[in-house]
Amino acid sequence: MKSSFKILGSGAGTGAPSFFCDCPGCREARENPARARTRSGALITTKLGNMLIDAPPDLRTQLVRERVEKIDNVLLTHWHYDHFGGLGELEYYVKLVRKEPIPLFLPPSAKAQFDAAFPNLREVFRVMPWAFMMEYRFGDLAITPLPANHGVETAGFFVKSPKTSVAYFPDTAGLPKVTTTVVEGVHWLVCDATFYGENWYPDTHMSVEEAIDLGRKVKARQTVLTHLSVHYSKPVTSAELEAAAALHEGVSVAYDGMEIEF
Ligand SMILES: [Zn+2]
Ligand SMILES: [Zn+2]
Numbered sequence: 155m156k157s158s159f160k161i162l163g164s165g166a167g168t169g170a171p172s173f174f175c176d177c178p179g180c181r182e183a184r185e186n187p188a189r190a191r192t193r194s195g196a197l198i199t200t201k202l203g204n205m206l207i208d209a210p211p212d213l214r215t216q217l218v219r220e221r222v223e224k225i226d227n228v229l230l231t232h233w234h235y236d237h238f239g240g241l242g243e244l245e246y247y248v249k250l251v252r253k254e255p256i257p258l259f260l261p262p263s264a265k266a267q268f269d270a271a272f273p274n275l276r277e278v279f280r281v282m283p284w285a286f287m288m289e290y291r292f293g294d295l296a297i298t299p300l301p302a303n304h305g306v307e308t309a310g311f312f313v314k315s316p317k318t319s320v321a322y323f324p325d326t327a328g329l330p331k332v333t334t335t336v337v338e339g340v341h342w343l344v345c346d347a348t349f350y351g352e353n354w355y356p357d358t359h360m361s362v363e364e365a366i367d368l369g370r371k372v373k374a375r376q377t378v379l380t381h382l383s384v385h386y387s388k389p390v391t392s393a394e395l396e397a398a399a400a401l402h403e404g405v406s407v408a409y410d411g412m413e414i415e416f
């Protein structure tokens with residue numbers, strides 16, 4: 155069985171298409187479902203099991219679409235609805251199939267929020283706050299939560315296998331220095347490119363251009379743009395995003411189901 159890092163969702167909080175929007179990006183996603191973007195999350199598959207990074211509200215459709223049959227660990231980058239809203243989707247899997255709680259690694263500050271939001275999921279998860287800069291080992295895989303710039307306490311995950319490395323930062327505005335030091339030279343930087351055109355929230359997100367610059371700055375071999383909104387400051391289609399990325403060597407646009415081999 156091959157190991158992989160799969161993008162389950164590549165959209166920002168609104169998803170594409172959005173039920174309330176008829177911009178060219180949403181129209182493209184309605185006409186061609188392969189262009190749709192569910193909310194951002196990823197799945198790491200190794201011979202030891204499946205690790206879910208974030209639980210977006212679209213989790214059920216993502217797992218069905220990718221034919222994922224088991225989840226062994228869940229890691230959350232931060233406590234925003236588009237990244238935790240799908241936790242409840244794991245309830246029946248745990249109760250009917252797994253029959254023991256799933257380890258859920260979350261930001262230390264999110265523990266109280268989890269307890270307040272999901273009192274009915276206490277038996278579904280074994281909640282464990284992660285620590286920044288701590289290396290968690292799963293077989294020959296090492297995962298390190300690194301600080302991101304996103305207002306609330308947020309990590310990106312630096313994932314290292316014997317073959318490759320992935321830095322997954324779906325929500326961040328640039329990277330703190332301490333994080334840049336670790337991420338420098340990474341094989342795959344998968345990062346926040348929420349805005350096309352003007353960045354409305356320069357302290358918490360990046361634009362496509364800023365994400366491409368960040369990839370250059372940290373000398374990533376490949377930069378993958380994700381957490382894409384197709385309709386914030388300037389509506390854009392996936393075809394247009396791909397054309398923009400193609401102007402830069404080593405830059406690509408994430409899509410739902412995109413796979414990076416470990
Ligand atoms: Zn739209
Ligand atoms: Zn967020």
Ligand SMILES: [Zn+2]
Pocket residue numbers: 166167194234236237324325381
């Ligand atoms: Zn987000």
